[in-house]
Amino acid sequence: MSSYDLVVIGTGPGGYVCAIRAAQLGMKVAVVEKNPTFGGTCLNVGCIPSKALLHASERFEEAAHMLPKMGVGVGTPTLDLAALMKFKDDGVDGNVKGVGYLFKKNKIETFTGLGRIIGTGKVEVKGADGKTETLETKNIVIATGSDVAKLKGVEIDEARIVSSTGALKLDKVPENLVVIGAGVIGLELGSVWRRLGAKVTVVEFLDRIIPGMDGEIAKSFQRILEKQGFAFKLGSKVTGVDSSGKTLKVQVEPVAGGNGETLEADVVLVATGRVPYTDGLGLKEAGVELDQRGRIKTDAHLSTNVKGIYAIGDVIAGPMLAHKAEDEGVAVAETLVGQAGHTNYDVIPSVIYTFPEVASVGKTEEELKQAGVVYNVGKFPFTANGRTKVNQTTDGFVKILADAKTDRVLGAHIIGAEAGEMIHECAVLMEFGGAAEDLARTCHAHPTRSEAVKEAAMAVAKRAIHM
Ligand code: FAD
Ligand code: NAI
Numbered sequence: 372m373s374s375y376d377l378v379v380i381g382t383g384p385g386g387y388v389c390a391i392r393a394a395q396l397g398m399k400v401a402v403v404e405k406n407p408t409f410g411g412t413c414l415n416v417g418c419i420p421s422k423a424l425l426h427a428s429e430r431f432e433e434a435a436h437m438l439p440k441m442g443v444g445v446g447t448p449t450l451d452l453a454a455l456m457k458f459k460d461d462g463v464d465g466n467v468k469g470v471g472y473l474f475k476k477n478k479i480e481t482f483t484g485l486g487r488i489i490g491t492g493k494v495e496v497k498g499a500d501g502k503t504e505t506l507e508t509k510n511i512v513i514a515t516g517s518d519v520a521k522l523k524g525v526e527i528d529e530a531r532i533v534s535s536t537g538a539l540k541l542d543k544v545p546e547n548l549v550v551i552g553a554g555v556i557g558l559e560l561g562s563v564w565r566r567l568g569a570k571v572t573v574v575e576f577l578d579r580i581i582p583g584m585d586g587e588i589a590k591s592f593q594r595i596l597e598k599q600g601f602a603f604k605l606g607s608k609v610t611g612v613d614s615s616g617k618t619l620k621v622q623v624e625p626v627a628g629g630n631g632e633t634l635e636a637d638v639v640l641v642a643t644g645r646v647p648y649t650d651g652l653g654l655k656e657a658g659v660e661l662d663q664r665g666r667i668k669t670d671a672h673l674s675t676n677v678k679g680i681y682a683i684g685d686v687i688a689g690p691m692l693a694h695k696a697e698d699e700g701v702a703v704a705e706t707l708v709g710q711a712g713h714t715n716y717d718v719i720p721s722v723i724y725t726f727p728e729v730a731s732v733g734k735t736e737e738e739l740k741q742a743g744v745v746y747n748v749g750k751f752p753f754t755a756n757g758r759t760k761v762n763q764t765t766d767g768f769v770k771i772l773a774d775a776k777t778d779r780v781l782g783a784h785i786i787g788a789e790a791g792e793m794i795h796e797c798a799v800l801m802e803f804g805g806a807a808e809d810l811a812r813t814c815h816a817h818p819t820r821s822e823a824v825k826e827a828a829m830a831v832a833k834r835a836i837h838m
Contacts (some may be wrong), residue, residue: 373403373480377707378494378508378838380486383411384693385684386514387470389700394477395449402479402507403496405488409470412516412685413693416536419466421559423459424539425724432726440763450567456720457542482506486515487653492679498746510679512703513659513667514696515652517533517645517685522551524611525641531619532639534613535560545637549608549621553580555641555723558596562725564638572602572611572634574623576643580722585735585770585784592729592786595766612639628807647686662688672712673703681707683789695719718801722791727767731795733782736772748806749831751823753787755838758818764788769827771797771807778806778831785824793821807831 379386386402387409394400408415434448474481484498494506499598519527519534529537538560544567550557551714553575565571573580580596580603581589593603606626613620619639624631654661660668660676666676667682674681681703684696698714705712723729739746752768753759767787773780783797800810810828815821826835 372505373401373506375399375480375506375508375742375746376755377401377510377704378403378486378506379512379514380488381411381514381516381684381686382406382409382470382481383514383516383684384413385516385696385700386411386512386699387473388697389512389683390479391473391477391684392701392704394479395705396576396704396710398704398707400477400479401482401508402474403482403484403506404496405483405485407483408467409474409481410467411514413668414466414470415463416539417443418693419562420459420463420539421535421556423462424455424563424726425559427455427458428539428563430725432566437763447746450544452542452544452567455498456542459539464570470516485651487651488657488680489653490657490774491499499585510681510707511698513652513675513680513682514651514684514700515648515686516696517691518648520644520646521771522609522641522643525551525609525639526612526614526759527641528614531614531637532641534641535822538564538640541638546570547572547634547636548635548638549574549619549636550640550642552576552642552644553603554642554644555581556598558592558639558723560642562596569638570602571600572604572636574604574607574621574634576606576608577624578606580605580721581729583735584721584723584729584731585782586737587770588729588731588784588786591767592723592725594726595727595786645685645691672706673699678682689716690719690721691698692719692721717801718798720794720798723796724791725777727787728769728790729786730790731784732794732798733780734772735782735784736770739772739781743779746772746781747775747807747831748772749779749827749829749835751827751830751835751838753823755826756818756820756821756823757837758820759788761818769793769812770825771810771824771827771831773807773831778808780807780810780828783824787820787823789820793824796821 379390382404415561416716442497482496484496487495548569548805550561550573561571594608611622683699685691702712749771770783770784807828816823829835
């Protein structure tokens with residue numbers, strides 16, 4: 372029987388990063404992965420393929436609408452969807468192989484099969500051929516991620532009624548796409564297919580889009596998306612999808628009650644959230660506690676209630692984001708060798724990779740109000756930024772929220788082109804407990820979009836220059 376210091380179950384961003392950090396710190400490490408490729412949801416059917424499609428479809432739209440404005444004649448762009456999908460698949464392939472290379476480089480042993488905890492310090496690996504082997508280990512990290520949340524009355528077949536996984540590999544651009552859920556997946560993948568030619572209608576249960584993001588940003592985002600052609604049915608729920616005919620019939624009802632309607636669609640994307648994945652892990656037998664939402668319960672050190680078993684990433688509480696899983700992976704590995712492993716949950720950026728992008732870190736205005744915190748707001752629109760003006764990408768604004776007494780930045784929210792890159796200076800500032808004045812006094816290169824961040828910080832003290 373092989374014996375290890377650490378066995379990690381799952382090789383998504385949480386699991387593979389944890390394994391690498393543990394190996395760097397001198398531990399003997401093995402990983403167990405049930406899929407034929409490494410990288411989990413993020414690399415195979417999540418972050419990476421979706422960003423490839425977003426990148427390519429953005430170029431497609433740019434070629435049609437933006438390049439002619441700049442005097443660049445490319446004619447009417449044509450779409451070879453199979454080639455676009457190959458572009459995506461090649462990108463995914465490169466990334467998952469990269470993880471395999473890093474495992475080898477760090478002398479991490481890999482096992483393909485379903486991992487199950489069969490006792491203290493024992494993980495059974497069951498291969499596709501049904502054969503099992505047992506790994507002995509001092510510590511176990513569960514990094515088994517999440518799966519698509521099911522919706523009553525809507526049966527996903529990954530052909531016409533799809534989850535994000537099916538929406539990443541449609542073989543035809545749907546004429547009508549109905550998206551259920553105006554969250555991150557719905558708006559990112561809705562954007563992909565709208566840019567490629569679909570008419571997209573988003574049905575959202577709440578009376579707003581992207582719940583959890585700053586309300587003012589969400590309103591502005593909705594207006595921009597509507598200008599692009601998105602249709603929204605807010606405060607509405609899908610009660611069923613009839614797939615017996617050539618087109619799908621989607622039954623939609625107002626949440627508040629009243630008359631329903633039927634929408635016709637070629638494809639329906641179910642994007643109503645994800646749930647922790649713990650199937651077949653043997654958690655009940657091992658005595659590992661779950662919370663009421665099926666997430667593995669962990670303490671401040673990411674330890675479960677069972678000694679020697681830790682859990683990280685989507686399978687525990689917190690935002691379901693790849694970088695949150697990665698940071699937890701590093702924290703556990705460092706804790707295991709006696710270091711002060713730590714994840715700062717107050718400074719986890721979040722980005723929606725649409726056009727424009729939406730990026731956020733820290734508290735929203737609604738959260739500050741609810742907590743009774745007195746704060747100042749500094750805002751700066753991209754219409755007043757030299758670089759975005761000359762590039763004609765002026766949609767959006769930067770919003771900085773700072774404590775009224777101390778000026779410490781508590782939240783930063785950006786909607787605009789490349790917001791996902793710009794948010795990180797705010798994250799670094801917040802990690803160091805910086806004030807809006809620190810940001811305002813930091814020299815920013817001209818002409819950059821990031822100058823809008825500096826100006827928003829100056830606006831906290833009502834002294835923005837270009838507004
Ligand atoms: P996962 O990546 O889900 O990995 C878990 C792994 O464990 C899987 O490989 C699974 O096969 C394996 N596994 C499960 N059970 C077992 C078992 N018993 N034995 C062996 N192996 C097992 N996040 C971002 O931060 N940015 C984005 O842009 C982004 N885009 C996304 C787009 C889409 C369409 C989706 C669906 C998600 C996206 N996410 C994004 C979320 C991100 O993918 C997850 O937060 C992240 O993958 C979580 O990492 P993880 O390591 O916890 O789990
Ligand atoms: P989500 O939680 O972001 O959004 C789900 C939306 O569906 C919410 O607006 C919710 O109100 C709505 N909803 C729920 N039930 C509904 C119903 N019955 N009818 C209509 N609307 C309903 O979940 P999503 O988009 O599925 O994404 C899952 C996870 O993946 C997210 O937690 C996100 O963090 C992660 N992700 C992150 C990305 C990024 O960082 N760029 C990209 C894609 C996914």
